[in-house]
Amino acid sequence: MARSTFPGGIHTYDGKNLSMDKPTTVLLPKGDLIFPLSQHIGAPAKPLVAKGDKVLVGQRIGEASGFVSANIISSVSGTVKEIEKRLTVQGTMVESIVIENDNAYTKIDGFGQERDYKNLSKDEIRQLVKEAGIVGLGGAGFPTHVKLTPKDDSKIDYVIVNGAECEPYLTSDYRMMLEEPEKIVGGLKIMLQLFDKAKGIIAVEDNKPEAIKKLTELAAKEERIEVNVLKTKYPQGGERQLVYAVTGRKLNSKKLPSDVGCVVDNIDTVISIYMAVAKSTPLIRRIITVSGDAVKNPQNFNVAIGTDYWELLEAAGGFSDRPEKIVSGGPMMGNAMFTCNIPITKVSSALLGFLVDKAAVTETPCIRCGKCVSACPLKLMPFELAALSMRSDEETFVKADGMECCGCGCCSYVCPAKRGLTQSIMQTRASIMAKKKKA
Numbered sequence: 496m497a498r499s500t501f502p503g504g505i506h507t508y509d510g511k512n513l514s515m516d517k518p519t520t521v522l523l524p525k526g527d528l529i530f531p532l533s534q535h536i537g538a539p540a541k542p543l544v545a546k547g548d549k550v551l552v553g554q555r556i557g558e559a560s561g562f563v564s565a566n567i568i569s570s571v572s573g574t575v576k577e578i579e580k581r582l583t584v585q586g587t588m589v590e591s592i593v594i595e596n597d598n599a600y601t602k603i604d605g606f607g608q609e610r611d612y613k614n615l616s617k618d619e620i621r622q623l624v625k626e627a628g629i630v631g632l633g634g635a636g637f638p639t640h641v642k643l644t645p646k647d648d649s650k651i652d653y654v655i656v657n658g659a660e661c662e663p664y665l666t667s668d669y670r671m672m673l674e675e676p677e678k679i680v681g682g683l684k685i686m687l688q689l690f691d692k693a694k695g696i697i698a699v700e701d702n703k704p705e706a707i708k709k710l711t712e713l714a715a716k717e718e719r720i721e722v723n724v725l726k727t728k729y730p731q732g733g734e735r736q737l738v739y740a741v742t743g744r745k746l747n748s749k750k751l752p753s754d755v756g757c758v759v760d761n762i763d764t765v766i767s768i769y770m771a772v773a774k775s776t777p778l779i780r781r782i783i784t785v786s787g788d789a790v791k792n793p794q795n796f797n798v799a800i801g802t803d804y805w806e807l808l809e810a811a812g813g814f815s816d817r818p819e820k821i822v823s824g825g826p827m828m829g830n831a832m833f834t835c836n837i838p839i840t841k842v843s844s845a846l847l848g849f850l851v852d853k854a855a856v857t858e859t860p861c862i863r864c865g866k867c868v869s870a871c872p873l874k875l876m877p878f879e880l881a882a883l884s885m886r887s888d889e890e891t892f893v894k895a896d897g898m899e900c901c902g903c904g905c906c907s908y909v910c911p912a913k914r915g916l917t918q919s920i921m922q923t924r925a926s927i928m929a930k931k932k933k934a
Contacts, residue, residue, distance in 0.1 A: 499698070499723055499724070499725050499726065499740040499741055500725060500726035500728055500731065500740050501728075501731070501736040501739045501740050501872055502872065502874065503869065503870055503871050503872040503873070503874065503905070504728040504729055504730060504731065504736070504870065504872050504905060505728070505729050505870050505905045505908055505909060506727075506728060506729070507663050507729050507827075507908065508663060509663045509664070509702070510663045510664040510786065510787070511663070511664065511665075511666050511669070511702075513664065513786045513787075513788075513790075513793040514664075514666045514784055514785070514786045514793040514794050514795055515666040515669055515670070517793075517794040517795065518670070518674070519667075519670045519671075519674060519782060519794075519795045519796065519797050520794060520795070520796050520797065520810070521796070521797045522796045522797065522798045522799075522802070522806070522807065522810050523598075523600075523799070524570075524571065524596055524798070524799050524801070524802040524803075524806060525596070525806060526596070526803060526806065527576060527593055527594065527595055527596065527803075528569075528570065528571055528573075528593070528594045528596055528799065528800075528801030528802060528838070529581050529591050529592070529593050529594075529801055529803070529838035530556060530557065530567050530569070530591055530592045530593075530594065530800070530801045530838070531581065531583055531589040531590070531591045531838065531840055532557050532567060532589065532590045532591060532592065533589050533590075534565070534567065534630070534636060534800075534840040534841040534842060535564065535565040535630040535636040535637070535638055535841065535842070536563065536630075536635060536636050536637045536638070537561060537563035537564045537565070537637075537638060537641075538559075538560040538561040538563065538564040539560060539564070539589075539590065540557030540558055540559055540560060540564060540565065540566060540567045541557065541558050541560045542556065542557055542578055542590075542592055543555060543556055543557060543558050544556045544575045544578075544592060545575065545578070546575050546576065546577060546578060547574065547575060548574070548575045549572075549573075549574055549575075550569045550571075550572060550573060550574070550575060550594060551569065551572045551601050551602060551603045552569060552570065552571060552572050552600050552601060552602040552603065552606065552779065553568060553569070553602050553603040553606040553776070553777055553779065554568065554569045554603050555567070555568055555569075555626075555628075555777075556568065556569045556575075556592050556594075557592065559625070559628075559638070562641060563638055563641055564638060565625075565628050565629070565630050565636075565638045565841075566625070566626060566627070566628035566777075567592070567628060568627070568628045568777040568778060568779050568800075569594060569779070569801075570779035570780060570799035570800050570801055570802075571594060571596045571597075571598075571600060571799060571801070572596075572597050572599050572600055572601040572602075573594045573595045573596045573597040574594065574595045574597070575592060575593070575594055575595075576593045576594065576595045577592075577593040578590065578591070578592050578593070579591065579593065581593070581838065582834075582836070582837055583837060583838070583840070584823040584824075584830045584832065584837055584840070584843070585830060586830075591838070594801065605775055606775060606776065607774055607775055607776055608774075608775040609773070609774065609775075610772065610773055610774070610775055612685050612688070612772045612773045613688075615688070615772070617648070617688065617689050620643075620685060620688060620689060620772055621640050621643055621644055621689070622640075623771050623772050624639050624640045624643060624768055624771055624772065625638075625640035626771075626777065627767070627770075627771035627776075627777035627778050628777055628778045628841075629764065629767045629768060629771060629777075629778045630764075630778075630841050630842070631760065631761065631764055631842075632761055632763040632764045632767065632781070632841065632842070632844075633657060633732070633760075633761035633763075633764065633844075634824060634828070634842055634844060635842070636841060636842040639760065639764060639767075639768065642753075642758060642760065643686065643689055643758065645753035645758070646753070648689060648690055648691070649691070649692060650753075650756055651690040651692070651693050651753065651756055651757070651758055652690075652692055652693050652694065652756045652757075653693060653694055653696055653741065653742055653756060653757045653758070654683065654686050654687055654690060654693045654694070654695045654696070654757075654758045654760075655696045655698055655737060655738065655741055655742075655752075655757055655758070655759045655760075656679065656682075656683055656695070656696065656697040656698065656760060656761070656762060656765050657698060657732055657734075657737055657759055657760065657761040657762065658672060658679075658697055658698055658699040658700075658703070658706065658710075658761075658762050659698060659699065659700045659725055659731040659732030659737060660700070660703075660732060660762070661700065661727075661728070661729045661730050661731040661732040661733075662729070662732070662824070662825025662826070662827055662828065662829075662844075662845075663729075663825060663826050663827065664784060664786045664787060664825065664826060664845065664847055665784050665786075665825050665844060665845050666784050666786075666795060667763065667782040667783060667784045667795050667844060667845070668761065668762040668763060668782075669703055669706055670782065670795045671762050671763060671766060671782060672699070672703065672706035672709065672710060672762060673705060673706055673709065675766060676706075676709045676710050676713055677713065678765075678766045678769045678770070679697065679710065679762060679765055679766060679769075680697075680710070680713045680714065680717065680720065681769040681773060682765035682766055682767075682768040682769035682772075683695045683697065683720060683765055684717065684720070685768055685769060685772050685773070686758065686760070686765070686768060687719055687720075690758070693719070693758075694719055694720075694721070695717070695719050695720040695721070696720075696721060696722075696723050696741055697710050697714065697720065697721070697722045697723070698722075698723045698725055698737060698740070698741050699722060699723075699724060699725065700724075700725045700726070700727040700728075700731055700732075701724050701725065701726060701727055702727040707722060707724060710722050723740075723741050725737075725740055725741075726740075729827065729903070729905065730827070730872060730901070730903040730905065732761075733872065733901055733903060734746065734752060734759055735747075735872070735873070735901065736872050737759060738752055738755065738757050738759065742755070742756075742757060744756070744757065747899055748898050748899050763781075763782055778800070778841060779799060779800055780797055780798060780799055780800060781797075781798055781800055781839055781840075781841065781843055781844070782795055782796070782797055782798075783795065783796050783798050783807060783839065783843060783844065783845060783846065784844065784845040784846075784847075785807055785808065785810075785811040785845070785846045785847075786845065786846075786847055786848075787818070787822075787847040787848040787849050788815075788848075788849060788850050789814045789815055789816060789817075789818035789848035789849055789850045790808075790811050790812070790813075790814060790815070790847075790848045791811065791812030791813055791814065791815045792811045792812040793811065794811060796810060796811075798839060799839075800838075800839055800840060800841060801838050801839065801840075802838065802839050803835070803836060803837070803838060803839075804823070804832075804835040804836070804837050804838075804839060804846055805835045805836060807839065807846055808835055808846060808848075814848055815850075816850060818848040818849055818850055819849060819850060819851050819852040819855070820848075820849045820851075820852035820854070820855075821833075821835065821846070821847070821848050821849075822845070822846075822847040822848075822849070823837070823843060823844075823845070823846060823847075824843075824844050824845055824847075825844070825845060825847075826847060826849075827903060827904040827908070828902060828903065828904060829844075829845065829847070854907075856913045857913070858912060858913055858914050858915065859912045859913065859914075860912060861878050861881075861882075861912055861914060862911065862912060863878065864911060865878075866909045866910065866911065867905075867906035867909060867910055867916055869909075870905040870906055870908070870909045871905060871906055872901075872903065872905065873896075873899050873900070873901065875895075875896055875897070875899060875900060876895065877900075877906035877916045877917075877920060878906075878914075878916065879895060880892060880895060880897045880900065880916075880919075880920045880923075881914065881915075881916045881919040881920055883895060883897065883923070884897075884919040884920055884922065884923040885919060887923075889923060889926070889927055892923055892927070893927065897920060897923060897924060897927075898924055898927065898928075900917075900920045900921065900924055902917055902920075902921045902924075903917075904917045906920075
């Protein structure tokens with residue numbers, strides 16, 4: 496069978512064997528829960544509660560403040576203790592709602608109620624997705640109701656479910672493909688109701704044969720759905736790389752997938768759509784991988800949004816020894832952490848602990864070997880862009896297509912001189928974008 500892929504990319508040690516064969520464990524939080532009002536791309540949500548208010552599971556506690564924004568839903572019942580700034584994974588202090596958990600988990604009326612989604616209109620489906628506070632759970636956090644509302648429905652001919660999960664160590668989507676494949680297909684069917692001409696594609700890397708088998712069996716019963724097997728290569732799950740691998744269509748930083756007739760969502764986002772529309776259940780939980788060679792019992796957890804990372808780590812047995820590096824997310828594109836006293840949000844995907852920080856090495860001068868160019872999935876020249884970044888030559892950086900960098904980290908990974916190419920490029924990219932926004 497032919498395997499779909501994209502030019503460039505790298506093959507890394509994936510570390511998935513540490514957690515991929517262990518069933519997902521439900522973890523109930525013990526302490527206070529913290530809900531940052533900005534857990535998504537776009538405007539922060541506005542608080543709908545005040546200190547001292549009682550809240551229930553499934554209650555909206557933060558309201559989207561614009562079209563590109565998202566509701567925040569409480570994952571527990573309890574009392575609002577504070578509304579104050581709290582630290583996030585990104586290292587920023589964000590206005591947050593702190594809820595004291597009463598451990599009763601009392602739900603709002605109608606929570607979990609079955610709904611016949613087949614008789615819903617397109618507008619009703621989009622509204623339910625918006626009310627549920629669903630955002631892209633692959634890490635970007637783009638509000639899903641916006642993604643499901645392109646300018647012209649009729650021009651969407653592919654709805655792609657991203658099951659690549661190409662980041663090393665992460666296995667949460669894989670566990671969902673094994674444990675809840677019916678919800679994936681159900682969520683895709685709901686999405687296809689929005690786009691009359693579209694075909695549904697579930698794209699999975701070929702290192703997940705059991706998931707491919709289960710999803711293929713379910714897709715065989717659906718006329719508009721098929722499974723596309725991808726080559727295992729990083730960053731196969733990147734939106735631009737995935738769209739090209741599945742359709743042959745090319746994206747750049749100025750285009751959205753909808754501009755080339757595609758809608759793309761990852762596995763857990765599609766499950767969340769199903770739960771919101773068919774089961775009246777808003778987004779209140781994340782499937783999180785806890786892994787790495789410093790973790791005693793690597794596995795996946797179904798955990799309430801707002802839970803502290805320390806609770807997650809304790810449930811995995813803690814660290815076997817003091818780690819040199821702790822990462823939220825994958826090792827390629829995640830954020831290094833200096834503390835685990837940080838809340839899990841909608842865009843959290845993993846907590847990784849490593850005994851040795853392999854990125855903490857001394858840089859040496861570029862030898863212009865070209866390995867970074869060969870590895871770059873976007874065919875940029877990372878060594879040149881990094882040099883322009885060091886000189887603060889933003890004008891030439893833009894002309895050299897530096898704004899096209901997706902920050903995948905392939906160039907830094909293959910660099911024999913151990914240069915922080917990705918970091919330099921992304922810092923310059925962020926500086927340019929900030930200046931444009933200010934202007």
